[in-house]
Amino acid sequence: MTTRARLPRRFFARPAVEVAPELLGRVLARRLDDGNVLRGRIVEAEAYEPGDPASHGFRRRTARNDVMFGPPGRLYVYFTYGNHWMANVVTRGEGEPSAVLLRALEPITGSDEMRLRRRKDRARDLCDGPGKLCQALGIDADLSAEDLVRGSRIWIEGGIPASPEAVARGIRVGVSAGADRDWRFWIRDDPSVSRGRPGAPARRHPARSSA
DNA sequence: CGTTGGATTGGCT
DNA sequence: GCCAATCCAACGC
Numbered sequence: 143m144t145t146r147a148r149l150p151r152r153f154f155a156r157p158a159v160e161v162a163p164e165l166l167g168r169v170l171a172r173r174l175d176d177g178n179v180l181r182g183r184i185v186e187a188e189a190y191e192p193g194d195p196a197s198h199g200f201r202r203r204t205a206r207n208d209v210m211f212g213p214p215g216r217l218y219v220y221f222t223y224g225n226h227w228m229a230n231v232v233t234r235g236e237g238e239p240s241a242v243l244l245r246a247l248e249p250i251t252g253s254d255e256m257r258l259r260r261r262k263d264r265a266r267d268l269c270d271g272p273g274k275l276c277q278a279l280g281i282d283a284d285l286s287a288e289d290l291v292r293g294s295r296i297w298i299e300g301g302i303p304a305s306p307e308a309v310a311r312g313i314r315v316g317v318s319a320g321a322d323r324d325w326r327f328w329i330r331d332d333p334s335v336s337r338g339r340p341g342a343p344a345r346r347h348p349a350r351s352s353a
Numbered sequence: 354c355g356t357t358g359g360a361t362t363g364g365c366t
Numbered sequence: 367g368c369c370a371a372t373c374c375a376a377c378g379c
Contacts, residue, residue, distance in 0.1 A: 226372095272360070363371095364371105
């Protein structure tokens with residue numbers, strides 16, 4: 143029995159390392175312009191904190207990273223590698239650049255629409271990566287700074303929080319600076335978790351850090 | 354102003 | 367497993 147009530151502002155107004163694991167099991171919901179609502183269960187997320195050399199907020203505040211410095215509970219979307227959009231949830235408070243990167247979802251509703259956008263058939267191929275989930279849900283710069291608490295185009299529902307025993311953690315994917323921090327969280331053995339990259343823990347048996 | 358490399362993906366070996 | 371694609375932000379000169 144999942145709850146569709148949205149997560150409140152106070153949920154996001156905390157350190158990203160606290161918010162990230164607690165986002166697992168929650169539901170990212172996206173209402174398209176045609177009214178169709180797409181939903182996915184969050185199964186993987188990474189924290190980026192103030193003073194974190196891997197974070198976009200590590201340097202000065204710029205037009206690109208501005209949303210990270212703003213109030214919590216908003217969506218921060220950026221473009222990278224020439225092709226991909228990344229969706230983040232802003233945490234902490236004003237002037238404290240921090241966010242949680244949404245890395246993978248398990249499609250719940252609207253998977254047919256996701257298949258069209260992704261041009262893939264298998265459910266596990268729709269949202270098993272940060273760029274993929276943005277393509278599947280139609281997330282781009284137009285949604286950056288959108289308020290997840292009050293906005294009508296994208297929000298996060300309570301869902302069913304993952305039990306602490308089901309949560310695994312390890313180093314973040316694709317970062318060089320700050321690679322020592324175990325700030326990537328995912329639901330153990332979930333088939334929708336991204337397969338990671340070279341140098342990152344393998345999907346099924348990551349460095350078994352904690353649980 | 355030129356260079357470097359990235360919070361990635363998908364296709365090929 | 368390896369690597370090209372693709373472009374923009376950051377940084378050096």
